[in-house]
Amino acid sequence: MEDVEYGTPARIIDAFARNLKSMKPLLSQLLCAAVQSLQARGDLPADADIGVNLERTRDRSHGDFASNLAMVLCKAARTKPRELAEKLVAALPASEQVSRVEIAGPGFINFFLSPTAYHATVDHILEQQAAYGRSDLGQGKSVQVEFVSANPTGPLHVGHGRGAAYGATVADLLEAVGYKVHREYYVNDAGRQMDILATSVYLRYLDLCGEQLSFPANGYKGDYVWDIAASLHRKHADALRHPAATVFEGVPADEPAGGDKEAHIDGLTNRAKKLLGETRYREVFDLGLDSILENIRRDLEEFGVHYDEWFSERSLTSNDSVQRAIQRLRDSGHTYKDKGALWFRSTDYGDEKDRVLVRENGQSTYFASDIAYHMNKLERGYDRVIDIWGADHHGYVPRVKAALEALGDDADKLDVLLVQFAILYRGGEKVQMSTRSGEFVTLRELRHEVGNDAARFFYVMRKCEQHMDFDLDLAKSQSSDNPVYYIQYAHARVASVLRQLAEKGLTWERANGAANLHRLTEAHEDALLVSLSRYPEVVETAAVGHEPHQLAHFLRDLANEFHTYYNAHQFLVDDKGLRDARLNLIQAARQVIGNGLRLLGVSAPDSM
RNA sequence: GCCCCGGUAGCUCAGUAGGAUAGAGCAACGGCCUUCUAAGCCGUGGGUCAGGGGUUCGAAUCCUCUCCGGGGCACCA
Numbered sequence: 001m002e003d004v005e006y007g008t009p010a011r012i013i014d015a016f017a018r019n020l021k022s023m024k025p026l027l028s029q030l031l032c033a034a035v036q037s038l039q040a041r042g043d044l045p046a047d048a049d050i051g052v053n054l055e056r057t058r059d060r061s062h063g064d065f066a067s068n069l070a071m072v073l074c075k076a077a078r079t080k081p082r083e084l085a086e087k088l089v090a091a092l093p094a095s096e097q098v099s100r101v102e103i104a105g106p107g108f109i110n111f112f113l114s115p116t117a118y119h120a121t122v123d124h125i126l127e128q129q130a131a132y133g134r135s136d137l138g139q140g141k142s143v144q145v146e147f148v149s150a151n152p153t154g155p156l157h158v159g160h161g162r163g164a165a166y167g168a169t170v171a172d173l174l175e176a177v178g179y180k181v182h183r184e185y186y187v188n189d190a191g192r193q194m195d196i197l198a199t200s201v202y203l204r205y206l207d208l209c210g211e212q213l214s215f216p217a218n219g220y221k222g223d224y225v226w227d228i229a230a231s232l233h234r235k236h237a238d239a240l241r242h243p244a245a246t247v248f249e250g251v252p253a254d255e256p257a258g259g260d261k262e263a264h265i266d267g268l269t270n271r272a273k274k275l276l277g278e279t280r281y282r283e284v285f286d287l288g289l290d291s292i293l294e295n296i297r298r299d300l301e302e303f304g305v306h307y308d309e310w311f312s313e314r315s316l317t318s319n320d321s322v323q324r325a326i327q328r329l330r331d332s333g334h335t336y337k338d339k340g341a342l343w344f345r346s347t348d349y350g351d352e353k354d355r356v357l358v359r360e361n362g363q364s365t366y367f368a369s370d371i372a373y374h375m376n377k378l379e380r381g382y383d384r385v386i387d388i389w390g391a392d393h394h395g396y397v398p399r400v401k402a403a404l405e406a407l408g409d410d411a412d413k414l415d416v417l418l419v420q421f422a423i424l425y426r427g428g429e430k431v432q433m434s435t436r437s438g439e440f441v442t443l444r445e446l447r448h449e450v451g452n453d454a455a456r457f458f459y460v461m462r463k464c465e466q467h468m469d470f471d472l473d474l475a476k477s478q479s480s481d482n483p484v485y486y487i488q489y490a491h492a493r494v495a496s497v498l499r500q501l502a503e504k505g506l507t508w509e510r511a512n513g514a515a516n517l518h519r520l521t522e523a524h525e526d527a528l529l530v531s532l533s534r535y536p537e538v539v540e541t542a543a544v545g546h547e548p549h550q551l552a553h554f555l556r557d558l559a560n561e562f563h564t565y566y567n568a569h570q571f572l573v574d575d576k577g578l579r580d581a582r583l584n585l586i587q588a589a590r591q592v593i594g595n596g597l598r599l600l601g602v603s604a605p606d607s608m
Numbered sequence: 609g610c611c612c613c614g615g616u617a618g619c620u621c622a623g624u625a626g627g628a629u630a631g632a633g634c635a636a637c638g639g640c641c642u643u644c645u646a647a648g649c650c651g652u653g654g655g656u657c658a659g660g661g662g663u664u665c666g667a668a669u670c671c672u673c674u675c676c677g678g679g680g681c682a683c684c685a
Contacts, residue, residue: 055624055627056624057628058623058628058629058630058631059628059629062628066627066628068626068627071627071665071666074665081665104628105627105628106627106628106665106666107665108627108628151685153685188685190685191684191685192684192685193684193685194685262684313685339683340683341683342683343683352610352611352681353681355682355683356682356683357683358683359683360683361683363683365682365683365684365685366684366685367685369685390679391612391613391678391679391680392679392680393680394611394612394613394679394680395611395612395679395680395681396680397612398611418612418613420613420614420678420679421678421679461621462620462621462622463621463622465612465613465614466613466614466621467613467614467677467678467679468620469619469620469621471620474620474634477647478647479647480633480646480647480648480649481633481634482647483633485647486633486647486648488647489645489647489648490648492645492647493644493645493647493648496644496645497644497645498644499644500644500645501644503644504644537624538624541624542624545624545625547624549621549622550622550624553621553622553632556632556633557632560632560633563648563649564648564649564650566644566645566648566649567640567646567648567649567650568649568650570643570644571644572644607645608645608647
């Protein structure tokens with residue numbers, strides 16, 4: 001290691017730095033200036049690509065930030081990395097925020113920040129409060145985030161919960177870093193599954209009327225179907241009743257009777273439509289749709305997951321979007337007819353096989369609706385479109401992208417984020433679930449069991465492509481083993497200290513604390529200061545990478561540093577200067593923990 | 609068969625666009641409460657980063673092959 005004298009003061013850069021909310025951009029500016037001056041002297045080619053080259057050090061002896069710039073650019077400069085590093089360091093403008101610069105190892109440039117820089121962070125946090133950590137990285141670009149979008153054929157279950165928590169947090173993170181976010185739920189309010197729901201409701205209704213019938217193998221068997229049927233019966237009494245024998249007349253046999261369960265349920269749907277007539281059938285259908293959708297909305301709302309728009313699939317048919325999308329694909333020559341169906345030649349765009357747009361029976365497919373929906377999204381002019389799907393839909397990605405390309409749209413504007421399943425564990429045992437039989441744990445049951453805070457946090461604790469083991473016992477436990485309580489407790493502890501202060505008849509003077517920040521020289525205080533200054537970087541990384549787990553882990557670490565500090569040092573000391581400085585620091589910690597938890601949709605209580 | 613995701617400490621997982629000695633929490637073991645909440649803190653042990661080969665100054669990270677686990681391959685939604 002060696003110290004190198006570096007350049008002339010550049011007041012412009014420090015003036016700029018005072019307006020910055022975090023330190024990393026300042027150092028990037030300094031490095032840029034150094035590169036430019038080497039370029040001006042001809043020591044570096046003018047087209048040298050700088051890129052991202054600044055990172056937090058893992059080891060404090062390497063300073064606060066390290067840059068591998070010299071190693072990256074040494075080929076272009078045709079010099080050894082360490083020689084280039086020395087030239088770069090010599091060309092670095094001076095800054096109040098930087099106390100020392102070192103060259104180390106193969107050619108790392110290590111930056112040691114001055115205590116002033118960290119003290120400025122505390123001031124920033126206390127001034128900006130809830131705004132600390134927000135940025136304008138996204139520059140107001142618009143992004144649409146579609147998530148959950150579960151079929152309204154039953155209540156949300158724990159699998160949807162992960163998509164809900166993940167999607168909501170990704171959306172909030174993007175908003176925090178300056179994107180204009182539109183949150184949307186795509187309501188599959190058309191199609192065969194909804195017909196099956198309507199038929200299931202109707203059959204349960206007939207049962208309530210006193211008809212004897214055997215419920216179809218492929219019908220929806222959940223209790224909520226009985227509830228909807230009961231509403232239907234309250235409203236219409238026996239007015240919609242037809243003899244079971246009439247309803248089942250001419251319907252193909254069900255599976256248990258050696259028939260085809262699909263043909264059986266479709267046959268029942270057709271009978272229901274015929275016997276009830278268009279209007280009354282639609283009434284049954286809409287009663288099912290509306291009550292389930294209302295249930296889903298309430299569930300998500302209670303979970304702290306809010307939407308700007310509930311987009312109806314049916315609207316795509318009624319306003320001819322589907323027809324228009326299909327027509328555009330036909331006009332551009334990407335379709336063909338085969339076996340009575342209209343096919344989209346998605347294999348031209350890398351899909352495994354071609355896909356049907358319009359079935360032999362004249363009905364357009366779900367895929368056709370989805371093309372129209374994505375066409376609609378892009379027509380609305382978003383800069384980016386994000387779809388969050390369950391991992392079981394991954395095979396669907398290539399064909400949607402293929403369709404967008406065939407339409408002449410920019411498929412790269414679409415990001416599809418796939419969320420893996422969550423497996424629940426209770427008492428060390430896997431909780432068995434089966435959607436078919438209607439035996440699944442609902443999101444509501446989960447929320448009631450472990451609480452919203454734990455559920456939100458646990459769902460985003462793992463990166464989305466990881467299969468997740470959700471430990472219900474841990475989520476419920478009120479101990480330090482539970483990261484949610486651990487973090488919330490740190491927040492509450494600060495509030496508690498301030499209450500103690502008041503009880504002792506003392507007051508906290510922020511300005512005095514700010515003037516005494518140089519008294520914070522303990523190793524624990526230093527560690528806390530570093531973490532607090534990292535927060536904006538963490539939010540940006542988490543937002544840009546769609547990785548809420550980064551924030552969850554950061555908060556756990558920050559809470560740990562706070563608890564460690566709490567145990568090692570008394571805050572409410574007699575020395576007023578030191579006391580106020582410490583109060584500034586821990587209040588800043590409370591603010592950052594609170595800001596982070598809010599982004600994750602978790603509450604930050606002042607007492608527990 | 610083809611495609612996607614994963615394989616890091618006994619368990620659950622991080623590892624920030626290849627970087628410096630691979631980390632955390634549980635679990636195990638040993639300590640710390642007359643003092644701001646012990647819902648907390650400190651210490652100890654623990655690793656063939658699934659395995660082989662390659663790319664380069666440098667690989668848990670990139671390429672390739674093999675093995676293991678999960679998921680997907682509809683004129684369903």
